[in-house]
Amino acid sequence: MNKIILVGTSKGLVVYRHVENKWRIETTQFVGFPVSMVYVDERHGTWWVCLTHRHWGLKLHRSSDQGKSWEALPVPKYPEDAQLQSGQPATLRKIWTMQQAGPDRPTGLYLGTEPGGLFFSNNGGDSFELVESLWNHPSRKDQWFGAGRDHPFIHSIVVDPRNSNHLYVAVSCAGVFETMDGGNSWQARNNGLVAAYLPNPQAEIGHDPHRMFACAMQPDILWQQNHCGIYRSTDGGRQWTDIAGVNNFPNYGFAIAIDHRNPQRAWVIPAVSDEIRVAVNLALCVCRTEDGGQTWQELRQGLPQENCFDIVFRHAFANIDDVLVFGTTTGNLYLSENGGDQWTCLSGNLARVESICMTVG
Amino acid sequence: MATVNFTSALKRFFPKLDTIQVEGKTVAAVLDQIEQQYPGMKDYLVDERGRLRKHVNIFIGEELITDGETLSDVVAETDQVFVFQALSGG
Numbered sequence: 001m002n003k004i005i006l007v008g009t010s011k012g013l014v015v016y017r018h019v020e021n022k023w024r025i026e027t028t029q030f031v032g033f034p035v036s037m038v039y040v041d042e043r044h045g046t047w048w049v050c051l052t053h054r055h056w057g058l059k060l061h062r063s064s065d066q067g068k069s070w071e072a073l074p075v076p077k078y079p080e081d082a083q084l085q086s087g088q089p090a091t092l093r094k095i096w097t098m099q100q101a102g103p104d105r106p107t108g109l110y111l112g113t114e115p116g117g118l119f120f121s122n123n124g125g126d127s128f129e130l131v132e133s134l135w136n137h138p139s140r141k142d143q144w145f146g147a148g149r150d151h152p153f154i155h156s157i158v159v160d161p162r163n164s165n166h167l168y169v170a171v172s173c174a175g176v177f178e179t180m181d182g183g184n185s186w187q188a189r190n191n192g193l194v195a196a197y198l199p200n201p202q203a204e205i206g207h208d209p210h211r212m213f214a215c216a217m218q219p220d221i222l223w224q225q226n227h228c229g230i231y232r233s234t235d236g237g238r239q240w241t242d243i244a245g246v247n248n249f250p251n252y253g254f255a256i257a258i259d260h261r262n263p264q265r266a267w268v269i270p271a272v273s274d275e276i277r278v279a280v281n282l283a284l285c286v287c288r289t290e291d292g293g294q295t296w297q298e299l300r301q302g303l304p305q306e307n308c309f310d311i312v313f314r315h316a317f318a319n320i321d322d323v324l325v326f327g328t329t330t331g332n333l334y335l336s337e338n339g340g341d342q343w344t345c346l347s348g349n350l351a352r353v354e355s356i357c358m359t360v361g
Numbered sequence: 362m363a364t365v366n367f368t369s370a371l372k373r374f375f376p377k378l379d380t381i382q383v384e385g386k387t388v389a390a391v392l393d394q395i396e397q398q399y400p401g402m403k404d405y406l407v408d409e410r411g412r413l414r415k416h417v418n419i420f421i422g423e424e425l426i427t428d429g430e431t432l433s434d435v436v437a438e439t440d441q442v443f444v445f446q447a448l449s450g451g
Binding site for chain 2 (some may be wrong): 087
């Protein structure tokens with residue numbers, strides 16, 4: 001078994017495999033097409049990609065043989081009566097994320113979409129249906145809004161490994177929502193978050209989590225890189241605590257990775273700010289905490305430290321334990337095999353990296 | 362029968378794509394015929410509401426169709442229909 005990295009770029013899928021102590025490009029697929037999402041369903045090793053064709057719309061493909069062949073599947077459709085805030089019909093704009101359901105639902109699969117949709121498949125992705133309870137949440141029409149996009153979108157889905165009926169989703173912009181009953185009802189979980197761009201920064205809804213995870217070993221520990229800081233919760237999202245660094249470094253950014261074996265440990269990749277989306281001081285840095293966000297260590301070895309305009313999108317940072325990989329907006333791919341202490345550039349010639357997934361196969 | 366010509370860009374997805382003859386009287390009917398001959402292609406041309414995708418152009422002769430919402434433009438038996446992709450920058 002080898003580690004494999006799937007890199008979805010704005011111009012194709014690149015697959016790396018770790019063989020005989022070296023990382024090699026095993027294959028390139030969908031060359032020329034924007035691969036906006038990659039995902040591996042670890043239950044049966046199914047690979048998924050979403051292509052976001054500029055001309056031909058969104059396309060979902062899956063592979064059961066590690067990318068040797070691909071099967072095209074219908075993309076989810078919003079119900080005919082589904083409406084945007086404006087009253088216009090809702091249509092699929094982007095598939096942001098995919099998440100396998102709990103172990104007792106072996107063919108269950110979730111999608112997070114724009115505009116503001118959570119879809120569920122109970123047949124392994126052959127078809128998807130909108131989770132209407134969240135779509136019909138009373139806050140959606142008046143309090144959800146787009147961030148850098150025209151419409152709100154669901155980019156993170158967390159399934160509690162202890163209880164398949166217990167889920168969280170994170171919405172840009174609305175915030176975090178939790179269901180304890182398999183999606184029949186949803187509650188906002190945004191206490192402690194700050195939305196500096198709202199008249200009431202402590203509003204219940206209107207927050208902008210950029211990416212959210214729960215620690216697999218302790219699922220009540222949640223982490224999020226937010227538009228307005230970095231937050232951690234130790235009580236399943238009832239209360240969030242700002243864990244941004246001293247002098248706001250790290251603070252702003254999109255991507256976060258966590259150690260699923262250790263609830264105190266996580267990594268972020270800071271950018272300057274909302275207004276200046278480049279590496280801080282034009283020097284690329286990963287920040288790691290070993291104490292639940294009380295302190296952050298700067299990790300720079302092997303990363304460019306001058307004239308670096310790279311930032312990292314929210315789905316372009318992945319890890320398995322201490323093996324971390326991220327891809328940047330300028331097509332660089334960096335890897336660390338020791339928890340971030342040392343980085344290696346795997347490629348400097350990719351297109352913009354949209355999404356990364358690491359697996360073993 | 363009207364003749365439908367396709368941009369070669371669609372050959373990437375439909376390798377056996379070729380010019381076809383159809384009996385449709387409107388663009389909507391033509392698309393249904395295209396779908397019959399090339400299953401799955403309609404989803405490349407229209408969105409989930411059946412509207413022409415923003416970056417797809419359909420011409421009847423040398424004229425762009427005018428109804429991208431319901432695809433009601435009339436297609437005559439002798440017409441040449443062209444399915445193209447719109448130009449884009451970058």
